Amino acid sequence: MPKKIVTRFSPSPTGFLHVGGLRTALYNYLFAQRNKGQFLLRIEDTDQSRRVEGAVENIIETLEAFGLKPDNKKPVVQSERLKTYRQYAEQLIKDGQAYYCFCTPQRLEQLRQGQQTKKLPPRYDGRCRDYSSDEVEKNLATNQPRVIRFKTPKTGQTTFADAVRGAVSFDHQTLDDQIILKSDGYPTYHLASVIDDHEMDISHVIRGEEWLPSTPKHLLLYAAFGWPPPQYAHLPLLLNPDRSKLSKRQGDVAVEDYLKKGYLPEALLNFILLLGWNPGTEQEIFSLKEMVQVFKLEQVNKAGAVFDTKKLDWLNGHYIRQKSPAELTSLCQPYFTAAGITADKKFLEKVVATEQQRIRTLAEIVEATRFFFEQPKYEAELLIWKRMTGREAMANLKRLADELQTIEEKKWTADYLEQHIQAFIQASGARVGEMLWPMRAALSGRPASPGPFEIAGVLGKKETLKRIEHAMQLLDGHN
RNA sequence: GCCGCCAUCGUCUAACGGUUAGGACGCCAGGUUUUCAUCCUGGUAAUCGGGGUUCGAUUCCCCGUGGCGGUACCA
DSSP states (O other), X not given: OOOOOEEEXXXXXXXXXXXXXXXXXXXXXXXXXXXXXXXEEEEOOOOGGGOOTTHHHHHHHHHHHTTOOOSSSSOEEGGGOHHHHHHHHHHHHHTTSEEEEOOOHHHHHHHHHHHHHTTOOOOOOOTTTTOOHHHHHHHHHTTOOXXXXXXXXXXXEEEEEETTTEXXXXXXXXXXXXXXXXXXXXXXXXXXXXXXXXXXXXXXXXXXXXXGGGHHHHHHHHHHXXXXXXXXXXEOOEEOTTSSBOOGGGSOOBHHHHHHTTOOHHHHHHHHHTSSBOOSSSOOOOOHHHHHHHOOGGGBOSSOEEOOHHHHHHHHHHHHHHSOHHHHHHHHHHHHXXXXXXXXXXXXXXXXXXXXXXXXXXXXXXXXXXHHHSOOOOOGGGGOOTTOOHHHHHHHHHHHHHHHHTSOGGGOOHHHHHHHHHHHHHHHTOOHHHHHHHHHHHHHOSSSOSOHHHHHHHHOHHHHHHHHHHHHHHHHHHO
């Protein structure tokens, strides 16, 4: 019977969830789901100095907003498992696979500097590695601050088959005697993640490429404990436009920032899916369910991917257009509220519908629809189509206004207006543009906007005529 | 410095050693349209360099170059 597939996402709670982290979580989730396995969450909070209040809650909420629900209700929290790590570390000492190190940070710093000036690889010199048990006992008895280091083999090499990169190998002599338990009693990442992955029965470790160089250390620990190692898969990095590692300095990296700007979770997820993976077909649009059906680790690629939001904008526009007007309106509601715009829900829905094909992010809805809520300000020139004169524009508006006046309020809908006014224009022998451009400009105050009938339908008869009247006055003064 | 990973249009990416090197975003042009957007059609644009192996390399091997990652009592 094949081993059950279990993956994990194991962020450090040092701030908001990063888009790179979201992708790692997504791939872990997809791989587990695809193979009917489990996707677990673990919090790696072994660095007390970097702990950020509320980060754990934020990570869980964000994952949930994207539909990436872990299968463990409560995440495994490393800071609650200190005793376990210590026991395992001490076990390693008993077995001669690790040792106490009493070197001070100052000494280590000096050592490193000396090595660097001699252009040597910075590495622990092993001073405490071969202390006699008497010396160790003495230091322990006097309560000297100490760490536990792993006794890395001095010769040989570790080779492993990475699921995305193939065979990778490292010579042991290039590896350091890694600290596995810090002087404050907390484990380092290396120890904690190996123990937890083993105890959580993780079958596949899918993580960022920055972990590739420490994988041999992890494998050596598995061997020291006598545990079977998991399968590793190292994902390509997400990059800035200049191809450096994605960073805050060159744009937003927190998932929350994108959500605030009005990107839809499904768009962001779809975008991120395609950064480092391809389906092998020409499909580009994927729901979470579809992703689960087609995701394969073998189709993850090796090279880093630039996080270029152009395509994200396109995808977001696509998903916005898929929404029903009611859904889209409630998604836009917070942006209106923040802008101090309040309106009847039905009215708001009609307003939002007029811009559904134009906006690419939810945040754009406010500026795009502002003219619905207040009389727009504009110059008379705006009302004049191509090379017609202001006088002509005014005359056309007058004819339109007279005609609109005859339409009953009950019949005042975009469809009816369109049908009626188009017929009117045709009968009058005028060109469509010379009538409709001034009307649309009068109503919206903008060179680009939804069509005049759509706007008039939403504005209503009274407001529509009022705005046309306003436009005619402007033109009158202009002539 | 040392160790490791990587390398196809501007960007994301396809191409069991044999393709006019394909798709998507962007950009440009045309169509629809009162404008913009949507939508439709078309176009622009790439195998980092040098050596091998092979009848034939984007593809396999080596070297170079470049980018990135690691080199912590951070993860």
